[in-house]
Amino acid sequence: MAHSSNNGRETRGRFWRDRPEADPRRPFATGLQDMNPTGWVGFLTQSACRLFHSFGKPAPGLPKKPLHALQSFGMVYADMLLGALLGKGWLTRRQVRSVCDFGSGTGGPALAILAFFGLPADRLTLLESQETQAARLRELFPKSRVVAGNGLLWLGSCRERYDLITAFMLGPDAGDGLTLEFVQRALPRLTRTGRLLICTDTATMHGLRCVLGQVSGISCQWLVDEPDLPLTVLVSKIDGNGPPDNLGNVNLPESNIRSAEIADAHGHLETEHYCLATPFEKAYLRATIDAFEAETPTHPGIAQMKRLLD
Numbered sequence: 348m349a350h351s352s353n354n355g356r357e358t359r360g361r362f363w364r365d366r367p368e369a370d371p372r373r374p375f376a377t378g379l380q381d382m383n384p385t386g387w388v389g390f391l392t393q394s395a396c397r398l399f400h401s402f403g404k405p406a407p408g409l410p411k412k413p414l415h416a417l418q419s420f421g422m423v424y425a426d427m428l429l430g431a432l433l434g435k436g437w438l439t440r441r442q443v444r445s446v447c448d449f450g451s452g453t454g455g456p457a458l459a460i461l462a463f464f465g466l467p468a469d470r471l472t473l474l475e476s477q478e479t480q481a482a483r484l485r486e487l488f489p490k491s492r493v494v495a496g497n498g499l500l501w502l503g504s505c506r507e508r509y510d511l512i513t514a515f516m517l518g519p520d521a522g523d524g525l526t527l528e529f530v531q532r533a534l535p536r537l538t539r540t541g542r543l544l545i546c547t548d549t550a551t552m553h554g555l556r557c558v559l560g561q562v563s564g565i566s567c568q569w570l571v572d573e574p575d576l577p578l579t580v581l582v583s584k585i586d587g588n589g590p591p592d593n594l595g596n597v598n599l600p601e602s603n604i605r606s607a608e609i610a611d612a613h614g615h616l617e618t619e620h621y622c623l624a625t626p627f628e629k630a631y632l633r634a635t636i637d638a639f640e641a642e643t644p645t646h647p648g649i650a651q652m653k654r655l656l657d
């Protein structure tokens with residue numbers, strides 16, 4: 348087995364590459380196969396997730412459903428991220444009894460939330476603007492509240508309070524309008540000890556740091572030194588440290604922002620911007636491509652997305 352001085356991370360990564368048959372993530376999340384595990388906590392929690400899925404043991408109220416590549420990827424990375432925050436003592440399982448997930452997408456991270464906190468499905472709210480995604484989420488989470496439409500409007504008008512509001516891979520947001528509005532509307536919806544968990548791509552996170560710098564009476568904890576996880580900030584309403592400057596370490600050369608004219612299934616072209624600055628960001632795009640290939644193999648956007656990874 349190769350040795351490395353990189354906190355053992357590279358060594359473990361080579362270990363899985365040398366013994367691909369032993370990699371617990373392999374059949375489960377193809378998009379993760381080039382990534383290194385983040386240690387034994389990551390390994391154990393991934394295995395638990397894999398068992399949860401493979402043996403069809405649904406979380407309370409969940410149907411047994413096969414997951415596609417992006418759902419699996421979303422579930423695994425969210426589980427690893429929650430495990431990392433727990434490991435740092437920034438979150439406890441007991442403090443989270445109600446969750447709102449903004450921009451749920453395929454629902455992978457929300458599956459991890461239910462399993463990780465052992466949350467009854469009716470304590471989870473999912474917000475998703477795309478009607479087709481929301482319809483799928485209703486099938487996947489029949490006992491949870493799924494709100495289709497602009498989640499910002501819903502957060503601005505609802506009466507609920509949550510122990511945790513999550514935005515997994517928020518955006519991307521080039522103009523900071525989404526991040527600013529999300530923070531402004533989500534903070535009042537937190538319980539007194541509640542937390543806002545936001546993870547996103549490097550470009551959006553740079554804007555989010557400026558946004559958080561303008562908000563008073565909050566405290567921020569940053570997870571930015573795990574290349575296999577998305578950049579993450581945990582915000583609480585406890586007056587404390589504002590945003591530190593440590594995101595300055597994250598390089599964002601122009602070449603990491605790739606744009607492509609991605610055709611939708613009807614052939615309409617739209618310019619999409621992808622930030623591919625970290626191994627995680629590339630793996631997320633790979634998982635997206637895998638999901639497209641499995642669901643709509645003739646989709647013209649697949650080849651264009653693949654070119655972005657070249």
Ligand SMILES: C[S@@+](CC[C@H](N)C(=O)[O-])C[C@H]1O[C@@H](n2cnc3c(N)ncnc32)[C@H](O)[C@@H]1O
Nearest residue numbers: 421450451452474475476477497498499515516
């Ligand atoms: C990059 S995807 C992330 C999906 C999922 N959280 C994950 O990590 O796999 C962002 C999602 O947010 C949704 N979204 C964007 N703006 C929204 C809004 N204002 N309200 C609700 N959902 C929104 C998009 O439709 C998309 O599904």
